[in-house]
Amino acid sequence: MSMTVNSSDADQVIAHYQRLIEISQQLNSTLDLGSLLKKIISAARELTNTEAASIMLIEPSTGDLRFEIASNIAVQDMDEIIIPKGSGIAGWVAQHGEPRVINDVTQEPSWSNRVDDTIEFHTRSILAVPLRTHTKVIGVLEGINKIGGGGWTENDINTLNTLASQAAIAIENARLFQQNDFIAEMVHELRTPLAALKASTVLLLRPDLPDNRRHDIITTMHSETERLSRLTSEFLDLARLESGRARLDTSRFDTNKLLEESVDVVVQQANDKNIAVSVQCDSITANADRGKIKQVLLNLLTNAIKYNREGGWILVSAKPIINHENLPYIQIAVQDNGYGIAKEHQKHMFEKFYRVADTAGFTQGTGLGLAIARHIVEGHGGQIILESEVGVGSTFAFTIPQAVR
Ligand SMILES: Nc1ncnc2c1ncn2[C@@H]1O[C@H](COP(=O)(O)OP(=O)(O)O)[C@@H](O)[C@H]1O
Ligand SMILES: [Mg+2]
Structure with missing residues (x-):
């Protein structure tokens, strides 16, 4: 009998x-x-049979731990x-x-239920590994609440430790990778407007330049400097979002007011x-970073104008929905009857620097707006999707958390 048990243990x-x-x-x-961190916590839960898992990374400037x-x-x-440097169990690890x-945890003096109180979660047991x-140590991986109630086994500790060392390197x-990729692309993108500016100054220096040409050149310089300044600020936004350094400043606000206010900006x-x-929107209260959501809306609205024809229309709407995790969200949609986007381009639409050649040819842009929008929306636990048909129009829809009473 015991032989069978042992061999099935070994198999396991x-x-x-x-x-x-x-x-x-x-x-x-x-x-x-983002997807790496998701994979790590789902692996941690699976391998150690736990209810929940989390990753905190060390903030290099302060040494504090932040939930990622x-x-x-x-x-x-x-x-x-935020867990201040050295405090609590994670800080110790x-x-x-x-x-x-x-x-x-009730027997552990350094455990504080502060986090539980914020999120209404009941922590019973913790396994924390560096x-x-x-x-160096870059953060902490935690498994919370061993399923079945028993304690953590030696095997759990070894497994989570091994996983954590693989995860840290990844x-x-x-x-x-993010940094290198980004710097290379950034330099590449800045070159074009810089080259245009350089050529313009050379022309302007010519004494034989007719006045009407001078005017054209200055107009070009003006639009290229605008483009440079938009590029640099959008680059910074995206770099912050991609590195996870952008913080969400959430508050409760009325969605309808935000839609009206955003439309006002682009109405001219x-x-x-x-x-x-x-x-078209009822008064629904959102709980999100208002400034960043406005940035998403403004980009979708300016796109719907830029990539639309004379005399077109745009409909902005919001409605309450329940998301795939059964949480109350708000879906905001910007619909236009512009050029539309062909199927083969749709899947690339949210990649940075991606622009559709035939529409982008005659409008200014950086190709960063939708990449930024996606990061902001996903940072809120929401989703952004696109439905479009060439010659008919496009609808971009995204979700943000609804405030619960
Ligand atoms: N509403 C739309 N209709 C048609 N094409 C669009 C629309 N919105 C975006 N696009 C296409 O997607 C590309 C990327 O958009 P975006 O990331 O906002 O960058 P940008 O507007 O700076 O070019 C645009 O260049 C355009 O080709
Ligand atoms: Mg845009």
């Missing part, structure tokens, strides 16, 4: 390690930080939770670079092209 351990190797391979091939992702914390609550096992690269790689631009803009 082998299957477990095989799964760990599989997961490590997946982690190393993921260079997008947590399966039991809503995105909009995450910002408010980050400082000492060693795991901590707490099978019953995220350690070759040279996180470092993703961060480095729409009038110039004879485009009618209408708003």
